[in-house]
Amino acid sequence: MHKIVYAIMILLIVTGIAGLPDRARAQEQEGYTFFSGVRGLEVCVGQYTAPSSADVTGYCRGQTLGLQQFSAVTARQSADRLDRIASTLEAIDRKLSANNEQLQLLTEVTANTQTNAAKSEIALLSDAIAQRFESIPEELISNSEFREELDKLKADIMAEVEKRLTAPKKK
Numbered sequence: 001m002h003k004i005v006y007a008i009m010i011l012l013i014v015t016g017i018a019g020l021p022d023r024a025r026a027q028e029q030e031g032y033t034f035f036s037g038v039r040g041l042e043v044c045v046g047q048y049t050a051p052s053s054a055d056v057t058g059y060c061r062g063q064t065l066g067l068q069q070f071s072a073v074t075a076r077q078s079a080d081r082l083d084r085i086a087s088t089l090e091a092i093d094r095k096l097s098a099n100n101e102q103l104q105l106l107t108e109v110t111a112n113t114q115t116n117a118a119k120s121e122i123a124l125l126s127d128a129i130a131q132r133f134e135s136i137p138e139e140l141i142s143n144s145e146f147r148e149e150l151d152k153l154k155a156d157i158m159a160e161v162e163k164r165l166t167a168p169k170k171k
Contacts, residue, residue, distance in 0.1 A: 026044075026048055026050060026058055028048070032044065032045060032070075033048035033060070034067075035048070035058060037057070037064065039066045040066065040067065041066075041067040042064055042065065042066055042067065043064070043065045043066075043067060043070040044060035044062060044063075044064055045060075045062050045063045045064070045065060045070075046060055046061050046062010046063060047060075047061040047062060048060050048061075049061065118165050118166060121165050122161065122162050122165050122166070125161050125165070126158055126161065126162075129154065129157055129158060129161070130154070133150060133154045136150065
């Protein structure tokens with residue numbers, strides 16, 4: 001009879017121990033080990049040693065946190081990271097704004113320089129043309145009709161020069 005009692009006890013112990021690993025089974029996810037512990041679902045933040053036959057609960061070499069505590073800690077870490085990312089993005093935005101302002105100023109200066117250069121070219125060409133017409137011998141321009149035609153020619157040339165130098169350049 002004792003043999004039957006012992007057999008039943010051994011059967012109960014074996015089935016009880018067989019059920020324990022389900023409770024102590026650990027799952028690893030993203031570097032953390034989740035397992036059933038004293039406080040319910042717990043997280044090992046460190047190195048988890050799986051349970052052996054003598055140690056059915058396993059061992060965490062590091063910090064063990066309850067799931068709610070772990071959620072609070074990781075939420076805070078995520079918020080801190082998001083704050084750092086937002087600060088970095090704000091700094092990038094400020095730098096881009098400053099660069100855009102500098103680029104706008106550079107564009108304006110370049111346009112002004114080109115306008116001034118075109119005006120200088122017009123002035124130089126106008127002076128050169130005027131000097132050429134003034135250097136025409138007096139005998140040739142003493143005739144009033146010829147003089148009028150030369151003045152018209154000079155005005156047409158000056159208008160054409162100004163038109164071509166002030167027109168937008170085609171690319």
